[in-house]
Amino acid sequence: MGRAPCCEKEGLRRGTWSPEEDQVLADYIAQHGHPNWRALPRHAGEFGISLFLSGRRATEYQRMPGLMVAVSAGLLRCGKSCRLRWINYLRPDIKRGNFTADEEDRIIRLHQSLGNRWSAIAAQLPGRTDNEIKNVWHTNLKKRVEDDQKGTAAIGGESRQKSGKQAKAKSATANGEVKHEQLTASPERSSSSMTCSTVTVTDSAAAVSSSPADNAANTSASNGHELVKEVSSAVVIDDSFWSSTDLAEVMDLGALDTDLSLKMSSRNEDMEFWLNILHEAGEMRDLAIL
DNA sequence: AATCCCCCCAACCGCTCAGTT
DNA sequence: GAACTGAGCGGTTGGGGGGAT
Structure with missing residues (x-):
């Protein structure tokens, strides 16, 4: 018997996550954790709706109309995708930015002893994900090791540096000029x-x-x-x-400004507007699922 | 200025393993 | 023990940014 797919494929979004989706996912996990990835997308949507109705996310919902759509439709992502997004991107303890020379050396040494067991290597590098380590290995370290093995020390030393293109991109982020794609929920x-x-x-x-x-x-x-x-x-x-x-x-939602609901209550017209969007988005979801 | 091409990396896919019924 | 489910892992890919021409 063939293995059942991890989730229904129809109606699910793929590709890059939107900030709205990130927020829905992060909100939910911050409050509930992730006991069940499979059920998480649906629950996250329900939770997002409850946030909206309680006024706790008033500002975000007003500023990010797409958020309402994302929430009302539930997270149209498979649980697997949610898990990956959280682990590789949204987790609060992820260390971003350049790998230090020490980290790179450790990766090389660990790879020599562990092979392609990226998760095991990642376990030795706090804040780094297996996916990230895998990427840096394939794009940088692997070549360096191969060059070193060939005895081309000069090239090996050179390969320690990021390529000019990459170095520029990284320095930009270090200066706080966060690129469109590179800003994340972390x-x-x-x-x-x-x-x-x-x-x-x-x-x-x-x-x-x-x-x-x-x-x-x-x-x-x-x-x-x-x-x-x-x-x-x-x-x-x-x-x-x-x-x-x-x-x-x-992200303790209970700790959010309690005045927010009061602010919301003074915006009954806005609430009505958003409820309409909620309704319409719900219909959109039904269409998507169909 | 326009186009090409290289490279990075986020995300997907398919598989295995562990846990549950 | 078989059947099934969910989580996790590693390989791979494709979109897009940015340097080169």
């Missing part, structure tokens, strides 16, 4: 393990937050491609903040 995405890191949030996201935790909640939850475009003035959060703060705590 703040460290824009940081380097060797350099400073910055986190940018929009004015609106910062405006509704009265505490550092709230700021972080908005930052963690609302960063995304579109948000970068929208940045008019950045709020910079130091690396130390992220390293000392647990995302689950940061």
